[in-house]
Amino acid sequence: MLELHGISAGYGRNAVLRECSLKVQPGEVVALIGANGAGKSTLVNTVSGLLPCRGGSILLDGERIDGLSPRGRVRRGIAHVPEGRQIFGGLSVKDNLILGAYASEEMRDAAALQERIAKSCHFFPTLQDRMGEAAGNLSGGQQQMLAIARGLMGRPRYLLLDEPSLGLAPLLVSEIFRLVTQLRHAGLSILLSEQNARQSLKVSDRAYVIEMGCIVLQGSSQEILATEEIAEKYLGGGPSAGVDPKVQVTMSARLQEILN
Incomplete structure (x- = not known):
């Protein structure tokens, strides 16, 4: 934990x-x-x-x-995927991924490193096709996927x-x-x-x-999604439909107690 x-x-x-x-x-x-x-x-x-x-x-x-x-x-x-992606635009997609394994001894083993790249990109097939391309050429969504894949490189x-x-x-x-x-x-x-x-x-x-x-x-998350004050402040409206009203009342009272 x-x-x-x-x-x-x-x-x-x-x-x-x-x-x-x-x-x-x-x-x-x-x-x-x-x-x-x-x-x-x-x-x-x-x-x-x-x-x-x-x-x-x-x-x-x-x-x-x-x-x-x-x-x-x-x-x-523990791996951190920072706000704003923070990829290295001038480096290739592959080099960005390799940097994600900087703390690992596998950096010295080419075969093990390649296997880790393949596993990290399991959820990102687009990256597999663009390994040699500069990361800065990727779209915003692809850069975010690269940032997450880089985080996964640390297992x-x-x-x-x-x-x-x-x-x-x-x-x-x-x-x-x-x-x-x-x-x-x-x-x-x-x-x-x-x-x-x-x-x-x-x-x-x-x-x-x-x-x-x-x-x-x-x-x-279900309880907080049902909280009226949270819905008004962060969700742009009232509590989500389908939530038990009893949960909504209980959580609303809880939040008011904390804020007071």
Whole structure:
């Protein structure tokens, strides 16, 4: 299990996260939803080690990893697919994938590396046909697929996806969320940080709502999807149809209690 206990973090003198706690259990998708600037990317960066903890702890399988470098966390089974894709446009698709295996000893074994590339691209047949092409020539959706495939090169158990649908056309957004479901069925545990709350809640098991650097609500995705305040704030309307009204009332009361 990946666990965060009372995490605090920030940039310079600016505190962003304030005692955030969450967990991702094996085989589940956990959504982290919130407005732009709420602290989603900061939380993901803290988990992957790009940003140090100022307080609290991060545990993987019961052992603290908040003292490890990003490389050390990759070796422990955590991969981070950052917001904005962050691919190397001047390098080939294949070279971008190889960089995803930088922490592995298999980098020295050409056959093993090729096998890993093939497995990482299992969900992305388009990439297989464009291995020698510059990554910067790919469309936005293809670049996002490359970023995810690069993350898979580290053979992670926990995948951190930060705003994977950002800037994509609606059809490609649907494809990305279908991919999240496929990866989950393949055995990956996923922390999904997204502004697209409705889609995130539909493909996830549980969810956390973050506001101003604090976790203000958590529960099953179905419960949070049914919460009136969350629907009005993040989903552009009332609760989704087909949700048990009793669940809606219970969650609405819970949220009001937290916010008060």
